[in-house]
Amino acid sequence: NLRLDAWILPFLNVYGIVGQTKKADINVNLVKPIPLDVTTQVSGTYVGYGLMTAGAIGRIFVSLDMNQSYNYNPRLDDPAKITIFGLRTGPVFRFPKKPEMNVTIWGGAMYSSFNGETSGNIPTLELAPNAPAKIDELKGNLDTWYEGLSPADRLKYAIIYNRLGEGLDNLGESIEDSYIQYSFNKSIDNPWNMLIGAQWQINYRWQIRTEAQILGDRTAGLFSLNYRFGIKGKNWFSK
Numbered sequence: 001n002l003r004l005d006a007w008i009l010p011f012l013n014v015y016g017i018v019g020q021t022k023k024a025d026i027n028v029n030l031v032k033p034i035p036l037d038v039t040t041q042v043s044g045t046y047v048g049y050g051l052m053t054a055g056a057i058g059r060i061f062v063s064l065d066m067n068q069s070y071n072y073n074p075r076l077d078d079p080a081k082i083t084i085f086g087l088r089t090g091p092v093f094r095f096p097k098k099p100e101m102n103v104t105i106w107g108g109a110m111y112s113s114f115n116g117e118t119s120g121n122i123p124t125l126e127l128a129p130n131a132p133a134k135i136d137e138l139k140g141n142l143d144t145w146y147e148g149l150s151p152a153d154r155l156k157y158a159i160i161y162n163r164l165g166e167g168l169d170n171l172g173e174s175i176e177d178s179y180i181q182y183s184f185n186k187s188i189d190n191p192w193n194m195l196i197g198a199q200w201q202i203n204y205r206w207q208i209r210t211e212a213q214i215l216g217d218r219t220a221g222l223f224s225l226n227y228r229f230g231i232k233g234k235n236w237f238s239k
Helices: 131-147 151-173
Strands: 002-009 012-030 036-057 060-072 080-095 098-114 117-123 179-185 192-201 206-214 220-227
Touching (some): 012 060, 131 151
Antiparallel strands (some): 012 036, 036 060, 060 080, 098 192
16 A cells, blocks of 8 residues: 655644555355355455644653545445544654664554445356356255244245245346345444554654554554655744
């Protein structure tokens, strides 16, 4: 990904991000009424923006970060929106003989959320390339499931059973040109993560930064090499 940012106030940083997601695996596991377990790969583009406020007391810095990104994929009706909040704090170690250099380490927490409702479509053969050979098996599984229900449950699920049966019949007739329409609600079981990281500011231009997300439901790592462009002009907040 690419990130461009600027300090518009001594304590406020704004930034924009753009990137590409390549070959992320998605697994679909359906238990009832038809056993189905398939995996497909998706890719897409994301863009976003963020704000960060920061300050320090002595050697200890504190920063609060918020960013929002929109992930675009041709299989989605609307982009997936992700919002992340991050809190970081830790010491800054300076070098008296090299004032432009410092090392920072930190710990913190991150909260993630995204829009829960998702809808879209995907070619049937892409989601399940062996679907033509599986249609008869799926029909048999559907019949077995329905016949195993109690009389009361058969009445309850009759409409679903008939629609799925008709859908499988139609699917067999036009499998090569068919699409699967989907809609579901999603959520993160545990939206909180712990953060640990470090940064080496080599000079006023170059920085090396690394960070890891630990605990919670997700683990991730980040390594970046940063270069800061200077903009000539008056600093209205300096003497």
